[in-house]
């Protein structure tokens with residue numbers, strides 16, 4: 001261990017340092033408390049062994065100062081007389097131990113240092129293990145999916161995790177942007193550093209600015225004390241800027257500066273601060289379109305977009321569903337055998353506008369409804385209604401004795417499909433096994449749409 005010995009009887013300090021050096025420690029000594037504090041300011045020590053009674057600053061002052069400013073440095077006190085009182089006081093104030101300067105106290109000191117050293121080794125091993133466990137718990141292993149799209153995204157994430165590069169995650173809500181951002185952080189060299197998440201859409205501009213960059217005292221009404229921003233919190237770690245598309249223009253300028261120069265100022269301050277924070281941003285908006293509409297700065301998008309990862313919608317990767325279902329059921333203490341084949345197939349055919357999040361909610365609800373039974377079609381939120389849309393073989397309704405109106409049945413099914421897809425006609429058409437054009441003509445026939453009516457906003461122009 002690197003040890004500093006402090007005594008204003010400098011010959012004593014020297015002899016003690018020599019003895020510790022012989023025992024294999026990297027020891028130095030100084031004459032008195034003031035010199036000790038100067039030395040500690042300049043250099044980091046694992047432990048300080050200081051005499052108690054010295055001309056001010058005495059041993060207790062060195063102890064207090066060291067606890068306050070260098071909490072990682074252990075302090076051991078030496079006293080000429082074994083005064084239980086001061087010794088207890090010292091322990092209470094954070095000293096690791098004390099020895100009385102009589103007999104072979106060097107041997108005693110060496111034993112204490114050995115014990116501290118073992119404790120340190122254990123602690124750093126624990127920190128290492130903890131961060132390994134954490135990276136397993138939150139890392140890329142948590143991302144599930146067999147589809148080519150998910151595997152490709154995972155591969156990109158794995159590659160970029162090892163670097164300090166800025167990452168831009170894009171995809172609809174519920175596609176796993178949060179999950180990927182965390183996974184990248186916890187698989188990176190910064191895993192043991194802070195993970196800080198800020199939702200750029202959750203706060204109005206003024207509050208968001210002080211949240212991100214902090215403020216000085218008196219910067220605005222209510223700023224009664226100085227506050228560090230989330231960027232400062234994220235130093236040596238990662239800051240996750242969720243919903244980056246919601247970042248107001250003036251803050252886009254400030255963020256650009258952080259990326260380009262690594263510096264920023266707190267609100268109401270003029271001192272440039274420097275941070276070493278990795279940036280991961282996420283959005284469900286079309287940032288290119290926003291640049292064209294002058295709502296997002298092109299230079300910022302350019303800086304954020306150095307390593308884009310696009311997470312596809314769940315409906316575009318039905319191959320992921322079996323593994324996702326299994327994963328989600330496991331996470332809820334259930335197993336893959338808890339769901340019927342038919343239910344699984346119904347899930348695979350469902351469009352899931354809310355993506356994995358919606359799938360998760362559907363399964364949580366189904367688990368409750370199913371109780372101790374296996375999850376079946378009727379437990380799924382999208383299978384109710386007159387004719388359950390499950391597998392072709394099991395849904396065909398039996399015509400009742402009084403007969404039925406095929407027209408009414410068709411209209412009912414179209415309305416249901418539109419409701420379930422929140423009016424998205426491409427998805428509704430897919431649910432019904434129709435082309436969009438055919439859906440339109442049937443909607444017109446049932447009076448659900450005026451002939452030639454234009455597409456509503458939000459309905460993707462994806463013609464079959």
Ligand SMILES: Nc1ncnc2c1ncn2[C@@H]1O[C@H](COP(=O)(O)OP(=O)(O)O)[C@@H](O)[C@H]1O
Nearest residue numbers: 142143144145173174175176177178179356357
């Ligand atoms: N590929 C995946 N594997 C496992 N769980 C996933 C996957 N994608 C999403 N999830 C889960 O779905 C939910 C929503 O994901 P989230 O990351 O919050 O989406 P987003 O941030 O894009 O809205 C979370 O509970 C997440 O753990």
Ligand SMILES: [Mg+2]
Nearest residue numbers: 174177178242
């Ligand atoms: Mg999210």
